[in-house]
Amino acid sequence: MRIAVLGAGAIGAYVGAALHRGGADVHLIARGAHLAALRQHGVRVRSPRGHFVAHAHATDDPRQVGPVDYVFLGLKAHQYAACGPLIEPLLGPDTAVIAAQNGIPWWYFHGLAGHPLEDRRIEAVDPGGAVSAVLPVRRAIGCVVYCSTEIEEPGVIRHLEGTRFSIGEPSGEISARCLAFSDAMVAGGLKCPVEPNLRDDIWIKLMGNVAFNPLSALTRATMVDMCGHPGARDLVAAMMRETVAVAAATGCHPSVSIERRIAGAARVGHHKTSTLQDLEAGKELELEAIIGAVVEIAALTGVPAPTLRNVYAAADLLARTVALAG
Incomplete structure (x- = not known):
């Protein structure tokens, strides 16, 4: 399983390190001093559950990575519309995008069969369709993060508490792609329940x-x-x-x-x-x-x-x- 973490900050790098530890082929997209430290020393995780180091591939150029099975999106929601040049090289025909964001996601009303607001765009999070143009809702897997981390210094992630990353399809389906990603997260030591109503x-x-x-x-x-x-x-x-x-x-x-x-x-x-x-x-x-x-x-x-x-x-x-x- 090939996974790219776009926005390998505090949460993204922690998830990427865990996935790498579990055996996935992980590629971290980062920049600046943080990227330099990731390349030189790997992701150094400091956690009350045990410290570890993960030497996943790190780059600032997604073209070096190419299409992957999953993109774990560690960006802030207001950065989604502008992430096209970064995410496009990572997308193959069946690539899923796991958006670990706070608040209401751009796909919120997608897949709600029979709901009065089915497929209604929420302008606050998808102004003029700018986000869904870059991140088509068919690729979206929702993710609610119950985990607290911080970048202690470049390349060093301090895990404070929580290991649960609940995921789910907008349609509520318990899909094969959700189950496969959940298995990869669990192999890396994280909790990742697949929820029928995320x-x-x-x-x-x-x-x-x-x-x-x-x-x-x-x-x-x-x-x-x-x-x-x-x-x-x-x-x-x-x-x-x-x-x-x-x-x-x-x-x-x-x-x-x-x-x-x-x-x-x-x-x-x-x-x-x-x-x-x-x-x-x-x-x-x-x-x-x-x-x-x-x-x-x-x-x-x-x-x-x-x-x-x-x-x-x-x-x-x-x-x-x-x-x-x-």
Whole structure:
């Protein structure tokens, strides 16, 4: 099995290292000092589950790799539309693309036979069809990541917690291509259940991201800070209630209570969300997939979501202001 990891950052390099350890033919697409370290020393994983090194092939030129069976996409959702020149050399007739992204994916309404919004494009994550033109939905395998990693230094991945990568077809089919990829992940020491309805997993994770990520950027607060402030906690709960209502309008029912979701976030402690980390690093904020798409789906389904709309407006203004200043 040939697998390319496009965007071999903290999560991508960790997955690539595990797949390589399990016997897959892995090719890491990276750049800069991180790439140089991967080439010289391999992926050095430091984990409470045991340290290891994986000497997978690493390059900044996908043409050196050619068509593969799977592309594991480790890019941020807002980078998808521009990834055509990088991903095209990796695509053969049957190549599947496993998109490990936060929030609502561009394929969300694809394959929902009989649903009123079947095959409806979500502009927030697929503006004008720009993403689906580069990543045709027939290639898409969804992926919800329950894993925390960080790049400790170039080529060194610190695994903090979690090893589950839930995957699934947009149609809900338990496909041969999903089962084969799951087997490769398990061989590398990761959990990779194939879910018949991955959308429920998407909403469970999104319940937290939709609230904590934009609010952390607006307030510079950590997870425990937001959960411990009475007013902020109420705001988080309101955003989660609206998100659950939007999910229900699409036929999904996240199997976790709001209080349990908030309590779990509080246990994370003084952790900065990825959106806050991006803000502090001067990077583009990943807002559209995390909250913009939820606001759009609320409008499509007629669900009132005033809190989500207001927080999204404030976070979007912040993102635009930072972009202009940069």
